[in-house]
Amino acid sequence: MEERQQSAHYVREAGCHREIIALDRVSFAFGTQQVLDDVNFAVQERDFVGLIGANGAGKTTLLRMIVGLTKPQRGEIRLFGTPAARFRDWHLIGYVPQRNHFNPLFPATVREVVTSGLYGRRKLLRRLTKADMDRAADALDTLDIPDLADKRIGELSGGQQQRVFLARALINNPKLLILDEPTVGIDMETQLNFFQLIKHMHQHHDITFLMVSHDLEMIRGYLGERPKATSGKLSFFVRHSHDLEDCAETDLVHTLRKEG
Numbered sequence: 001m002e003e004r005q006q007s008a009h010y011v012r013e014a015g016c017h018r019e020i021i022a023l024d025r026v027s028f029a030f031g032t033q034q035v036l037d038d039v040n041f042a043v044q045e046r047d048f049v050g051l052i053g054a055n056g057a058g059k060t061t062l063l064r065m066i067v068g069l070t071k072p073q074r075g076e077i078r079l080f081g082t083p084a085a086r087f088r089d090w091h092l093i094g095y096v097p098q099r100n101h102f103n104p105l106f107p108a109t110v111r112e113v114v115t116s117g118l119y120g121r122r123k124l125l126r127r128l129t130k131a132d133m134d135r136a137a138d139a140l141d142t143l144d145i146p147d148l149a150d151k152r153i154g155e156l157s158g159g160q161q162q163r164v165f166l167a168r169a170l171i172n173n174p175k176l177l178i179l180d181e182p183t184v185g186i187d188m189e190t191q192l193n194f195f196q197l198i199k200h201m202h203q204h205h206d207i208t209f210l211m212v213s214h215d216l217e218m219i220r221g222y223l224g225e226r227p228k229a230t231s232g233k234l235s236f237f238v239r240h241s242h243d244l245e246d247c248a249e250t251d252l253v254h255t256l257r258k259e260g
């Protein structure tokens with residue numbers, strides 16, 4: 001509990017350049033295959049980080065470690081200043097998984113998928129409140145898909161599904177959004193629209209992005225030609241979005257309402 005309070009305090013007090021993720025000599029091997037070897041990198045608040053690397057470079061392994069599913073064998077990961085092993089504020093992190101991990105026959109509506117992102121075990125066990133439903137409606141409005149709320153997720157196009165998963169990741173108003181190859185399997189025009197949307201969110205809201213991608217061309221225009229750091233076959237491309245006068249802005253929905 002004390003840890004949680006410290007972490008929440010850390011976020012409230014943070015300026016625009018605080019450390020959101022720290023990778024400190026992180027290493028991982030599958031058997032004799034060394035996948036990650038002494039990876040050092042820091043993600044600062046309001047960075048947009050593109051993590052690029054060939055197949056098998058270790059991108060997914062690194063993401064799994066950041067979201068707490070796999071432990072580094074050596075080194076340390078810190079999230080919002082707290083060692084990952086003691087981190088409890090998972091509502092601060094939104095995660096958009098690869099779409100190919102999704103079963104298209106899953107019998108849920110868009111609204112159900114989005115509310116399933118509400119953080120906390122209690123939310124899973126009890127009925128949704130009016131406030132929960134309002135949050136889902138806000139997230140769907142933000143992604144410009146309120147008319148899809150009652151549709152079955154499996155009957156949507158790839159690009160629409162991707163917006164639904166982004167709405168699900170945004171429902172807790174996260175500070176860090178992690179996207180795992182979000183545009184794989186969707187057509188070029190929809191990819192461009194999706195990318196415009198997350199660029200807009202990066203520029204106008206207090207959200208830090210970590211996006212894994214194969215598609216260097218696609219994000220090069222936004223993150224620049226040269227990586228800020230490399231490690232093995234991984235390259236970290238970074239763009240800052242730090243208008244200092246915007247540092248106080250924290251609430252995505254609040255901001256959207258003001259803008260709307």
Ligand SMILES: Nc1ncnc2c1ncn2[C@@H]1O[C@H](COP(=O)(O)OP(=O)(O)OP(=O)(O)O)[C@@H](O)[C@H]1O
Nearest residue numbers: 030033035053054055056057058059060061062214
């Ligand atoms: N559970 C596992 N057991 C053994 N080896 C694994 C396991 N998971 C991944 N690997 C191996 O570790 C390496 C890194 O895999 P990882 O999925 O992290 O790469 P990636 O960069 O995400 O690749 P891709 O772009 O293909 O998704 C690969 O060589 C993979 O075969």
